Amino acid sequence: MKKVLFSGVPFDKGEITLALESGVDAVIVEREHVASVQALSKIQVLAAEDQPYVLLSSKADEEEAVRLLGQGREVILREGWEIIPVENILAQSDRLAVEAASLDRARLAAGILERGVETVVVLPGAAEDLKTIVRELKLSQGTMELETATITAVTSAGLGHRVCVDTMSLLKSGQGMLVGNSSAFTFLINAETESNPYVAPRPFRINAGAVHAYAAMPGDRTTYLDELKTGTEVLIVGADGSTTLATVGRCKVEIRPMLLIEAECNGKMGTLFLQNAETIRMVRTDGRPVSVVDLKAGDKVLCRTDQAGRHFGMRITEEIKE
Structure with a gap:
């Protein structure tokens, strides 16, 4: 996840308010405005006069940036940077920050050498796109390749403790979490976005x-x-x-009747226990949610397959059978 800062120089109260509402990690203002901005929100406020700016106008500037980063110091490249010098610096340090005067420049900075810079400092010229920049750089985790699983069996599985994950976000139809009995085979579980005659939608819940x-x-x-x-x-x-x-707001763990979902994808078998209720839905290959009570053998749903092997949630190389 990238860090997004907003440079409020010259000072504009409306732009500072927008930055605070957009969810930036910090704002930069002239020293005389630091105290007044700190009074508005519990957020880091930096004095522009103290920032380690470097303008890349020559090879010597690039080398100076590398030297400072090598000493553990921070560096912010002034707008006007070009890709090749930034690549050279990133090859030697991950902690680089750059200014961006537009949405396109912010996207470019976030993708250099595939991993991008650590921090983007958004300039006032890009204020109107600030919310989009924050959403793309701080929230987006890229694109994930999903696959098609064919349901092979749906059977009652008795009672079990199930987990409702209540988030602080309102999700849309087709969005949810990847969950499975194995880390090598997970299913897309739709948030409770759909209406039914008995229960109102709860689009924050999976x-x-x-x-x-x-x-x-x-x-x-x-x-x-x-x-x-x-x-x-x-x-x-x-x-x-x-x-x-x-972000999780709370989790509800309760004993409920469960279903065992079994499926196959490209020769791999995957399973998952879900609550036996109409409001719990997986996702069809066309993006439409399908209730678990309507699932039957032969139905197609979205899944993700991977290599087995996790230790405390981290990927490892080890012979594991789950």
Whole structure:
């Protein structure tokens, strides 16, 4: 996840308010305005006069930036930077920050050498795109390749503790979490976005499965559903493979009747326990949610397959059978 700062120089109260509402990590203002901005929000406010700016106008400037970063100091490249010098610096340090005067420049900075710079400092000229920049750089986790799983069986599985993940975000139809009994085979579980005659939609909620199940997390990690707690950032995946982040507001663990879902994808078998209720939905290959009570053998749903092998949620190379 990138850091996004806003440079409020010259000072404009409206732009500072927009920056605070957009969710930037910090704002930069002239020293005389630091105290007044600090009074508006619990956010880091930096004095422009103290920032380590470097203008890349020669090879010597590039070398100076590398030298400063090598000493553990911060560096912000002034707008006007070009890709090749930034690539050269990134090859030697991950902690680089650059200014960006437009949405396109922010996107460019975030993608250099595929991993991009660590921090983007948005200039006032890009203020109107600030919310888009924050959403793309701080929330988006890129695109994930989803696959088609064929349901092979749906059977009653008795009672079990299931986890409702209530997030601080309103999700859309086709969005949810990747969950499975194995980290090597996870299913896209749709948020409770759909209406039915008995229960109102709860688009902030993913009724994700049994406590022991794996959930795909940001940063190529997994966690058990039972380990999720208030404040945890979870990976939200859309039917089109797009990803974003949501923060857990609370988790509800309750005993409910469960279903065992079994499926196959390219010769791999995957399973998952989900609550036996109409409001719990997986996602069809066309992006439409399908209730687990309507699932039958032969139906197609979205999934993700991977190599087995996790230790405390981190990928490892080891012979594991789950």
